[in-house]
Amino acid sequence: MAPPSGHCLLLVSTLGVLALGSFTKGQKNSTLIFTKENTIRNCSCSADIRDCDYSLANLVCSCETVLPLSVQQPSYHGHLTIWFTDTSALGLLLNFTLVQDLKLSLCSTNTLPPEYLAIWGLKRLRINAEAKHPLAEQSLLIHNGDSESKEKPVSLHKDWPACMYISFLDMALFNRESSLKSYSIANIASVTNNFPYFPYLKTVPILSNKSYVVTFIY
Numbered sequence: 001m002a003p004p005s006g007h008c009l010l011l012v013s014t015l016g017v018l019a020l021g022s023f024t025k026g027q028k029n030s031t032l033i034f035t036k037e038n039t040i041r042n043c044s045c046s047a048d049i050r051d052c053d054y055s056l057a058n059l060v061c062s063c064e065t066v067l068p069l070s071v072q073q074p075s076y077h078g079h080l081t082i083w084f085t086d087t088s089a090l091g092l093l094l095n096f097t098l099v100q101d102l103k104l105s106l107c108s109t110n111t112l113p114p115e116y117l118a119i120w121g122l123k124r125l126r127i128n129a130e131a132k133h134p135l136a137e138q139s140l141l142i143h144n145g146d147s148e149s150k151e152k153p154v155s156l157h158k159d160w161p162a163c164m165y166i167s168f169l170d171m172a173l174f175n176r177e178s179s180l181k182s183y184s185i186a187n188i189a190s191v192t193n194n195f196p197y198f199p200y201l202k203t204v205p206i207l208s209n210k211s212y213v214v215t216f217i218y
Contacts, residue, residue: 031076032057033093034083034107040093042066051128052083052107075099083107087115087171094119106174107131114172122167125217129174138180142167142215164211170218184215 032043036054043061050056057063075098084090085108094102095117102119103126106112110132128137143165173180189211 030079030081032061032063032081032083035085035089035093039065040067040089049081051105052131054083079103081105086110087112087117090171091115091117096120100124102126103128105129112171112174114170117169117171119167119169121165122215125167125169125180127174127180132174133177140180140182140217142182142184142217143213165213165215167215167217170216173218180217182215182217184213186211186213188212188214 029044029046030048032041032045032049034041034043034052034054034057041058041063042065043057043063045057045061047060049061079101080099081103082090082093083105084093085106090104096119098120100121100123102122102124105128108131122142124139124141126137126139167182
């Protein structure tokens with residue numbers, strides 16, 4: 001993939017999101033972040049770890065405890081997996097970050113509120129709520145590539161920078177046993193005007209004279 005254009009770098013650098021960055025050095029490693037007992041662990045894993053197996057992650061991955069305010073990193077590279085138990089911690093890690101390949105695993109039986117997370121540049125999403133519903137992992141392709149879902153990915157220009165894609169993830173989907181779904185709307189010139197029910201978008205620096213692709217995942 002071509003490197004982000006200058007205006008994309010300007011956009012993500014001005015978001016000021018309180019998130020944790022990947023510290024992996026090898027391309028084969030993936031990043032795992034999990035929260036437990038008021039701590040946040042950032043791990044580099046060379047192999048997939050069974051969801052919500054904290055002991056195994058600490059044993060076989062290279063992990064460190066980090067503070068939420070210690071790093072301001074509005075983008076993740078490669079595969080990112082987050083184990084979470086509530087939306088407040090997840091929002092702190094993920095809201096308005098640039099993530100292309102993401103897996104979210106709910107590691108509790110908590111009922112999640114109908115809140116939305118906004119993610120830039122999301123291409124592929126996987127979710128697992130086995131702790132709440134005994135369903136197989138679900139996968140959804142937003143754009144570019146093969147999909148395990150029946151949903152058809154939106155067809156877009158390959159040279160569009162990643163920050164032209166905005167995905168809204170409905171966290172209440174973890175409460176339901178239905179299949180993961182999405183729909184996309186292309187050529188959105190003004191995100192704030194077209195989606196007035198998302199008032200927090202007014203605080204996000206939106207580029208002028210640019211068209212966006214907005215995807216709702218539910």
